[in-house]
Amino acid sequence: MLIHPEEILETIQMLKMEHLDIRTVTMGINLLDCSHPDVNILNKNIYNKITTYARDLVKTTEDVQNLYGIPIINKRISVTPIAVVAGSCKTPDLVSIAKTMDKAAEAVGVDFIGGFGALVHKGFTKADLKLINSIPEALACTNKVCSSVNVATTKAGINMDAVALLGRIIKETAELTRKADGIGCAKLVVFANAPEDNPFMAGAFHGIGEPDCVINVGVSGPGVVNAAVRELENPDLGEIAETIKKTAFKITRMGEMVGREVSRRMDVDFGVIDLSLAPTPAIGDSVAAILEAMGLERCGTHGTTAALALLNDAVKKGGSMASSSVGGLSGAFIPISEDAGIIRAVEDGSLSLEKLEAMTSVCSVGLDMVAVPGDTLASTISAIIADEMAIGMVNKKTTAVRIIPVPGKDVGDHVEFGGLLGSAPVMQVNPFSSKNFIGRGGRIPASIQALTN
Amino acid sequence: MKNNSRLFRFSIFVCKLFRIIYGHILSNVFKLCIQSTLIYIQNVKIIFSRFIKTQSLKIIHNLQIPAESLTFTVNYIFYSKDEGIMTSSRFVITVIGGDKVGIVAGITSIMARFNVNIVDISQTTMQDLFTMIMLAEIKDRDFDLSAFQKAMGDEGHRLGVEVKVQHEDAFRFMHRI
Structure with missing residues (x-):
């Protein structure tokens, strides 16, 4: 097999002058097995699972970056939608879970963590509503947590109650992050037909059809x-x-x-x-x-x-x-x-x-x-x-x-x-x-x- | 010169041969069909050429060419097929910057210090910049890549050129299936 110097230079030029990079390596982690009615135990489980699975993510990614000389800009984590994981929790709001995610992301050194979200294209569960109502505060009091809500699919139609609710949630999120020009909203995405394996933020989450870690x-x-x-x-x-x-x-x-x-x-x-x-x-x-x-x-x-x-x-x-x-x-x-x-x-x-x-x-x-x-x-x-x-x-x-x-x-x-x-x-x-x-x-x-x- | 299974027999392809300096200039700019075989000279595995279009079929071999005089362009880099993905320990080293005395000497001395073998070397220009491309092999199992990259980067900085050390797969994956 041959590689022409011109091909080598083409690659070098892409990397050097044309900003070719890997935007993100995102690790998807299933949190379904962390589920617990007591939110404190749930938080502990989530923290432990994320910090165990993603412990070496940043270092490994950096090693690979150096090996190939290709910049990898972001390292991220996506988790199972929290509304599903926290389905059995009795607490009225789920902000503490967002804080746990933020802490875990900080501990392993990733840039963002996504999955503080819900899938409500056909209707709300109690946990879905709790989660959506927690979004403004969760995004205001964390740095790395991203949130996404799927409100429509081709198969189910559009949940207009969710659409109406999210209009208000977005306004509230902007208001709570007023000092930073409403940056909370930059971490919140509303989806139709959300993919379960998307590595890009702010919409990344680890779908329930996915393996344990990916x-x-x-x-x-x-x-x-x-x-x-x-x-x-x-x-x-x-x-x-x-x-x-x-x-x-x-x-x-x-x-x-x-x-x-x-x-x-x-x-x-x-x-x-x-x-x-x-x-x-x-x-x-x-x-x-x-x-x-x-x-x-x-x-x-x-x-x-x-x-x-x-x-x-x-x-x-x-x-x-x-x-x-x-x-x-x-x-x-x-x-x-x-x-x-x-x-x-x-x-x-x-x-x-x-x-x-x-x-x-x-x-x-x-x-x-x-x-x-x-x-x-x-x-x-x-x-x-x-x-x-x-x-x-x-x-x-x-x-x-x-x-x-x-x-x-x-x-x-x-x-x-x-x-x-x-x-x-x-x-x-x-x-x-x-x-x-x-x-x-x-x-x-x-x-x-x-x-x- | 060997001709065992590791050395391919290559089909005839067209290559631009810019200058060949070995004692004297053999010719001006050639555009020749050449059939390549590999020869080893001072640990530098160089692709050598058999001239088809010239009057006599020349095969130059067993030459002791000092590295400094390798000013011709070697246009192709070869792989043996049995090297699987991620198992090779070969790296492409590119040196890009303004031309000046001592670049090759400086860079290769660092490589020698880290016991890095040059498999192939070529030189060309990219947007009027001096560009040297080397295929290097690392044999040590516990090779400290980041230390090597740092030393090469520092040397490049001293010489005013940019040095990159990248695993060959970065190029192989992009340009070959």
Whole structure:
């Protein structure tokens, strides 16, 4: 087998100049066996299990990073949705469990821990309600805990009571983290068709169909795709798709190799590689930049949805050839605050919330890291969520909403979240009311697409 | 020169041979079909070439070429098929930066200190930067990779170049199925 020096240099260039990295190695840990009616014992069990299983996660990941010279940005943990684990607890709120998770994450040195969540697409259990009501305080008093709630699936429809409740929860979470511009909301995702093996935060949780412990990997690489597309000389769209496919293949292989090596060293099952294009605030490491490289003057203009559809499809085709363990979200991310190109598009007035919503119908996630004015009504937030859930339900795909009503800020203001979360301009929402629609409650029945058997 | 099972017989492929300096310049820029075999010279396993297009079929072997004079480009790196995933102990070392006297000497002296064997070496440019690529083999079982990486990094820093030591799989996985 031969490796050409040019191929070696191509890899080096991807790593050095184009920000190729492994975004996250996420260890999924099943907590079902920690269950206990006494919340103190439950907390102790959870702490012990996480710190035992993930004790060497950070060190192993760093060893693998040094071995291959490929940066691994985040190490994370996802756990079984806490509403399921704490089903038998008698306590009125579950904030203490979030604190335990935070403490355990701190002890093993990971960047985030996800799974403080519930699956309520068809209805609430008592524990689900307790958990959702605990979310604002849990996110305000912890640093690393992330929360997600699945409120819709293609098979079950949309639980509009949950959608209405979460509008209020999001407002409350923003209010409790007012000093940090509502950053609590950046750690809360509302899902339709949530994947059980997603390694990306804030939506990662360890599904109940998963094994006891598993390693999932999420790659990043918009910068590499961007550079590859820009290198083409006057290409047609078929050639662009072909180039993206090949590039996605290479990125995915890298992720698979790292994931398998980490899982081998830790003697844990290798779960999936999530081949999402996850942008970072670094210049060029941007999904919007890829769309603009295809010939759009600015991301968000007419043609953006088509270009994104091409990009997303080519990424999946290339990635699925590279690994037989593709899972998670797998597609292009378009988080506003984390993508310099998207921020610019919003600031220039090219990209609106409505266009962003259209884009989410052809790519992997939904309205991600969207900052809206602090005085946005809870019912309006719920309605934004409902729209996004409908797209997910009907198209049999995952969609999500991570929206931040920034307290005290209005359209034109700017919010700084820092780190990978970046910064975001506050976006305009439709001023007309959706209150009566959201107030009706109940469930939007599953669409006809659900009847596949 | 050996020709046992570890050495492949390679199909004919095209390769750009830039310059060959061995005492005198053998030729200018060649674009030749060459069939390669491997020879060992001073522990440096070099891919050598059999010239097809020249008048006479030349096989150069048993040459004692000092490392400093290896200024030709070796374009391919070889693997033997029986080395399974993750079992090899070979690393790709890349040195990138401005060209100056003493880079090869500095880098290779660190490698010698850590008992790291050079399997293959090549030199090219990337965006006008001096670029040296080495395939190195580590035989010691209890090799301290991080200490080696640190020493190489420090030496690179001293020389004003960037040195990376990466397991060969990082490249193999990306470019080969």
